[in-house]
Amino acid sequence: MDMARGAVCCAIAIIAIMAVVTKFARTRPMYTRRPPPVVNGIAILKLLPKLFTKDLPAIMCDLHEKYGSVFTISLFGPKVTVLIGPEVLTHFFQGPELEISRGNTFDFTVPMFGQGVLYGTDAATRNEQIRFFIEALKPSKLRSHVDPMLQEVEDYFSKWGDEGIVDLKQEFQKILMFIASRCLLGKEVREKMFDEVYALWKDIKNAVNLFSALFPYVPVPVNKRRDRARVELTKILSATARSRKSSNQVEEDTLQKLVDSTYKDGRPTSEEEVTGLIIALLFAGESTSSGTSTWIGACLLSNVKWLTAATEEQRHIIRKYKGRIDYSVLLEMDTLHNCIKETLRMHSAAQVLMRKAHKQFSVHTKEGKEYEIPARRTILSPIMINSNIPSIFKDPHVYDPDRFGPNRQEDKVCGKFSYTSFGCGRFACIGESFAYLQMKVIWSHLLRNFELKLISPFPKTDWSKLSVEPKGKVMVSYKRRGYLAPNL
Numbered sequence: 001m002d003m004a005r006g007a008v009c010c011a012i013a014i015i016a017i018m019a020v021v022t023k024f025a026r027t028r029p030m031y032t033r034r035p036p037p038v039v040n041g042i043a044i045l046k047l048l049p050k051l052f053t054k055d056l057p058a059i060m061c062d063l064h065e066k067y068g069s070v071f072t073i074s075l076f077g078p079k080v081t082v083l084i085g086p087e088v089l090t091h092f093f094q095g096p097e098l099e100i101s102r103g104n105t106f107d108f109t110v111p112m113f114g115q116g117v118l119y120g121t122d123a124a125t126r127n128e129q130i131r132f133f134i135e136a137l138k139p140s141k142l143r144s145h146v147d148p149m150l151q152e153v154e155d156y157f158s159k160w161g162d163e164g165i166v167d168l169k170q171e172f173q174k175i176l177m178f179i180a181s182r183c184l185l186g187k188e189v190r191e192k193m194f195d196e197v198y199a200l201w202k203d204i205k206n207a208v209n210l211f212s213a214l215f216p217y218v219p220v221p222v223n224k225r226r227d228r229a230r231v232e233l234t235k236i237l238s239a240t241a242r243s244r245k246s247s248n249q250v251e252e253d254t255l256q257k258l259v260d261s262t263y264k265d266g267r268p269t270s271e272e273e274v275t276g277l278i279i280a281l282l283f284a285g286e287s288t289s290s291g292t293s294t295w296i297g298a299c300l301l302s303n304v305k306w307l308t309a310a311t312e313e314q315r316h317i318i319r320k321y322k323g324r325i326d327y328s329v330l331l332e333m334d335t336l337h338n339c340i341k342e343t344l345r346m347h348s349a350a351q352v353l354m355r356k357a358h359k360q361f362s363v364h365t366k367e368g369k370e371y372e373i374p375a376r377r378t379i380l381s382p383i384m385i386n387s388n389i390p391s392i393f394k395d396p397h398v399y400d401p402d403r404f405g406p407n408r409q410e411d412k413v414c415g416k417f418s419y420t421s422f423g424c425g426r427f428a429c430i431g432e433s434f435a436y437l438q439m440k441v442i443w444s445h446l447l448r449n450f451e452l453k454l455i456s457p458f459p460k461t462d463w464s465k466l467s468v469e470p471k472g473k474v475m476v477s478y479k480r481r482g483y484l485a486p487n488l
Contacts, residue, residue, distance in 0.1 A: 036070045036081055036371045039063060044075055056351075056463055057384040064385055070363055070371045080378045084385050086392070086417035088363040092355055092381055093417055093425030097123055100379070102427075103356025108213040111227060112204055112283065114234075117276030128263050129277060133430050136257040142437055143327040144252045145183045149441045150325060152178045157445060163479040165455065169470060172293040172442070173286075177201070179438050180286045184254045184278060188240050197236060201282060203229035208283070208466050230279070237278060238271040254281065281431070288349035289435050291469030294459075295347040296340055296443060298474055301454035303399050309335050314447045330440045336447075338401035340439055341411075344421040345387045346399065349467045353423065355379040383420050392418050451479045 047059055060082075063071065069085045083092055091100060101123075110120040118126050135141070156175045160166070177198055181190040189197050207216075207226035216223065241259045243249070250256060258274045269277070300307045313335040321329055357377045364370050373379065388396040392414045393403060403410040411419035422429040429435075446452065455477050459470035 034369075034371055036072045036373070037067045039067060039071055039073045041075045044073065055461065057382075057388070060382050060385050061388070068367070068369070069365050070369075078378075080380050081373055083363065083379060083381045085366065085389060086386075086415040087366045089381060089386075089417040089420075089424070091361045091363065092353075092379060093420075093423070093427055095361065095426075097426075099359040099361065100355050100357050102354065103378070105354045105356070108216040109280070109283070111216050111223070112207065112230065113280050114230065114272055114276035116270075117273055118280055120276075125263075129273070130430065132258055132261040132269070132277065133281070135261070136254045137431055137434050139433060141257070142433055145434070145437065146325075146327045146330065146441070148182045149179050149438055150445075152182055153441050153445045157449065160450075160478065160480070163477070165475060165477050168297045168474040168476050169290070169294045170473075172290045175442060176286050176290045176293065176438065179441075180282055182253070184281055185237070186240060186251055186253045186255045188243070189236065193236060197233065200229040200233045200236075201286075204233070204279065205283070205286075210464065210466065213466055230275075233279065234272060234275040237275045241271060241274060254278070284429070284431055288467050289438060291349055291467060292340070292344060292347070292435070293439050293442060294470050294474050296343045296439065297452070297476060298454060298459055298470060299343050299346070299399050300339060300443075301452055301476065302458055306335075306339055306399065306401055309401075310339055310443075311447050314444055317444075318448060325441075325444070327437075330437065330444070333440055333444060334405075335401070336440055336443060337436065338404045340436060340443075341404050341419075341421075342399060342401040345393070345419065346397075347461070347468075347470075348383045348387060348421040349469070350421075351382065351384045351468055353381045353383060353420070353427070355381075381420070386418075386420050449481055451481060453477045 047062075063073075063082070064084050069088055070081070070083055072079050072081045083089055102119075104119075106119040109118065114120060116125070118129060121129075153175065156178060178190070178194070181194055181197060185197065203225040207222050209222070211218075211220070212223055212226070237255065240255065244251065244256070244259070255274070255278060258269055258277050261269050263269075300310060313333060317325075317329060317333065355378070357373055357375055357379055360372060360375045362370055362372045387393070390396055393410050394400075394408075402408065417424050422432040422435075453476065454474070456473060456475035459472060459474050462469050462471035
């Protein structure tokens with residue numbers, strides 16, 4: 001039954017991608033150079049039965065092996081060109097906005113974030129709003145988030161008993177929302193309105209599914225709840241912002257930084273814009289980080305070698321700094337950092353990246369072939385395949401954080417587009433440092449304070465989610481070690 005349900009989800013995912021493509025592909029392009037090889041609709045239909053025995057990445061791997069690093073999927077009209085490997089991704093990640101962009105891939109976020117915010121506004125305004133994010137999340141500002149993160153994590157896990165069994169996925173959803181409410185939304189929300197805001201956020205997050213992505217304005221219950229929740233959340237955050245302004249209160253959180261942001265023409269951000277930008281940060285951060293944090297647990301607790309190495313690193317850190325943890329100390333946790341990075345390579349939250357070509361361009365494969373990609377074409381690059389190319393990552397199906405160590409650096413030796421879990425170039429994820437920071441705070445605390453054991457099977461991937469995550473519960477038993485003992 002699970003296999004059949006997974007196959008249906010994979011089939012829906014393929015159909016959903018092609019449905020998005022139909023928004024782009026309206027005219028027949030003209031080639032002046034060699035076009036990529038084509039996987040036609042009949043070939044795709046023949047692949048569908050394989051979804052009952054293979055998952056979506058395995059199907060994409062088969063296409064990669066058969067057609068190479070550049071090929072076009074044509075499903076009875078709409079076309080999407082697939083680019084795999086760092087050699088063909090330069091323009092995909094670094095091309096100018098006028099030549100290649102995200103197109104309307106993220107139009108489904110407009111009802112979530114609001115008109116006038118990111119993909120509900122023009123490119124110039126969107127770029128300024130992204131600048132607000134960059135300013136709010138740059139390393140010098142992240143330092144101020146460490147103490148609140150540590151406090152939230154210590155308070156949360158102090159409520160665990162001396163031993164017990166928990167669902168990691170559920171636990172991380174809660175603690176990451178605590179962190180988000182403290183660091184992003186502000187202490188007023190965290191201390192006085194958390195339960196209400198958390199309930200509203202869940203109604204918004206539940207609309208992040210394939211149906212709502214394809215039909216964001218259809219008045220089905222999940223979309224109606226999303227819209228009501230956004231209105232109520234706007235009221236709460238607007239009231240918080242107004243209260244701060246009227247009392248000249250200034251806080252060190254992201255809400256404050258967005259309230260204080262101004263556009264180049266001197267215009268301040270509006271209450272609607274601030275709310276939309278905060279929701280966008282929650283969407284990009286909390287949802288993906290909870291899934292990734294769970295995958296980290298599943299991977300570490302299934303690999304004794306790396307669980308031991310990560311724990312030994314914590315012992316060394318505690319002895320060196322006598323139990324003190326701050327921003328600089330977190331940066332020294334190289335083993336934990338590489339464990340997180342390897343987890344993201346194998347279980348990236350975003351499995352594919354999509355672009356719209358506004359101007360034709362050519363790509364060169366490592367085999368020496370040149371292909372021309374026409375204007376108005378949808379371009380897709382599957383992270384799930386890019387992260388598992390054997391010529392780049394040795395034994396890609398093996399969990400091996402040491403591949404990112406100084407002696408190997410597999411993410412760099414084949415070029416800067418070898419590792420794409422956080423995007424690259426002009427499209428790099430601006431929240432990467434924040435994500436690593438909160439995951440390090442959580443997992444360093446768990447490794448120092450608890451003996452953990454995975455007692456449920458290693459989770460499968462839930463392909464029904466736009467931000468893929470472990471499927472079902474991830475049950476872990478824990479036993480408290482004692483308070484930050486230097487000898488662990």
